Amino acid sequence: MLCKLTRWLISRQVDLGKAVPRFALRHAARCGACRAYARFAASLPSRFAGERAAFLAAAPNFPLNEAKRAEDGAVRGKREILPRRLALRPFPAAAAAVLIVAGVLVLSQVVLREAGPSPQDEAAALAALKTVTAAPEEFQGMVAEAESPLAKERRILERSVASAVEYLQTRLNIKFERKHEPKTL
Amino acid sequence: MVDPGPIATKTDEELAREARAGSRRSFEELAHRYKRRLFVYLRPRLGSDQDAEDMVQETFLKLFRNIRSYDPAFQFSTWLYTSANRLAISSYRKKRVASGRLDVEAAGALADPEAGAGGEAGSAGIWDAARALGRNQYRVLWLRYGEDMAIEDIAVSLGKSRLAVRLLLHRARKGLMKRVCPAPAMATATETAAVKETPLG
Numbered sequence: 001m002l003c004k005l006t007r008w009l010i011s012r013q014v015d016l017g018k019a020v021p022r023f024a025l026r027h028a029a030r031c032g033a034c035r036a037y038a039r040f041a042a043s044l045p046s047r048f049a050g051e052r053a054a055f056l057a058a059a060p061n062f063p064l065n066e067a068k069r070a071e072d073g074a075v076r077g078k079r080e081i082l083p084r085r086l087a088l089r090p091f092p093a094a095a096a097a098v099l100i101v102a103g104v105l106v107l108s109q110v111v112l113r114e115a116g117p118s119p120q121d122e123a124a125a126l127a128a129l130k131t132v133t134a135a136p137e138e139f140q141g142m143v144a145e146a147e148s149p150l151a152k153e154r155r156i157l158e159r160s161v162a163s164a165v166e167y168l169q170t171r172l173n174i175k176f177e178r179k180h181e182p183k184t185l
Numbered sequence: 186m187v188d189p190g191p192i193a194t195k196t197d198e199e200l201a202r203e204a205r206a207g208s209r210r211s212f213e214e215l216a217h218r219y220k221r222r223l224f225v226y227l228r229p230r231l232g233s234d235q236d237a238e239d240m241v242q243e244t245f246l247k248l249f250r251n252i253r254s255y256d257p258a259f260q261f262s263t264w265l266y267t268s269a270n271r272l273a274i275s276s277y278r279k280k281r282v283a284s285g286r287l288d289v290e291a292a293g294a295l296a297d298p299e300a301g302a303g304g305e306a307g308s309a310g311i312w313d314a315a316r317a318l319g320r321n322q323y324r325v326l327w328l329r330y331g332e333d334m335a336i337e338d339i340a341v342s343l344g345k346s347r348l349a350v351r352l353l354l355h356r357a358r359k360g361l362m363k364r365v366c367p368a369p370a371m372a373t374a375t376e377t378a379a380v381k382e383t384p385l386g
Contacts, residue, residue, distance in 0.1 A: 011355040048330035055312040059221045062238045
């Protein structure tokens with residue numbers, strides 16, 4: 001159990017450079033297998049590096065298909081001209097799009113707006129206006145008719161009071177005199 | 186504008202930047218540098234040398250198409266192996282869907298990673314021993330020691346967590362030790378370890 005833990009800690013030292021704890025060092029000092037593992041793990045970089053060239057040389061030296069990449073690159077170059085231009089300049093592209101939308105909106109307002117009144121309609125409207133301005137009396141009458149209900153009430157009351165006074169003067173043979181002038185509204 | 190300096194002395198990242206800017210020559214240099222490395226990486230998980238070659242071609246074609254999406258902040262090798270892994274997984278799934286199941290030959294090759302590994306069976310090098318461990322362990326060993334990649338980069342390439350990568354590496358080291366140092370050698374190593382100074386601490 002301690003061997004497993006010690007070897008894991010040795011691997012941790014090799015991979016991460018963290019120091020091996022003291023208890024693991026004490027164990028390794030007693031355990032030859034763990035010391036052998038430590039030595040083996042430490043020797044691996046040089047051993048792998050030493051044999052790497054021979055290992056790679058044993059691999060087949062196949063040719064790379066450069067023609068296919070060249071063909072692919074040519075096709076891609078043609079295909080990507082327009083999208084890449086847009087992709088590389090996002091702000092000008094967005095500004096152009098906004099301008100186009102604004103232009104379309106303005107044009108739609110100008111072109112699709114409702115047509116103005118015809119000359120006949122304009123002439124009829126002017127004639128009607130003239131008849132209204134040319135009849136101020138009618139306006140005055142309308143204004144007089146539209147007097148306030150309070151003044152109307154007052155006039156009715158005055159009339160009834162006057163008739164009552166007249167009746168009483170005739171019946172009692174006396175004369176009523178008004179002391180004060182009536183207040184205006 | 187592409188720098189006309191000697192192309193062989195440039196780093197992978199410099200070449201990738203130039204390829205991104207449109208230099209086909211830089212991309213060809215990258216492909217030349219990595220084709221065998223990618224082949225030995227992909228070979229154990231594919232059915233045959235031919236499949237591995239096709240996958241290498243496919244990977245470089247994909248990289249060429251997407252070279253503009255390469256981020257120079259990252260290592261080129263990380264990007265390359267990530268793409269290769271995804272393509273290999275995708276190819277495996279397509280094969281499985283097309284045939285309903287893996288054909289016997291491919292399944293046999295997958296189960297026995299030592300078969301047709303590109304090198305001679307009796308070469309007995311440490312890389313051959315690594316390849317015999319199994320696909321996942323071999324992949325992390327290649328990326329760690331063959332490509333000198335950091336644990337984080339390996340995790341990104343394989344789509345695994347860092348802990349999973351460390352576990353795979355740990356198991357690979359133990360398995361490799363059993364294969365490279367058999368029991369008598371282990372006994373000798375144990376005896377000499379008692380005498381020699383420990384590399385720990």
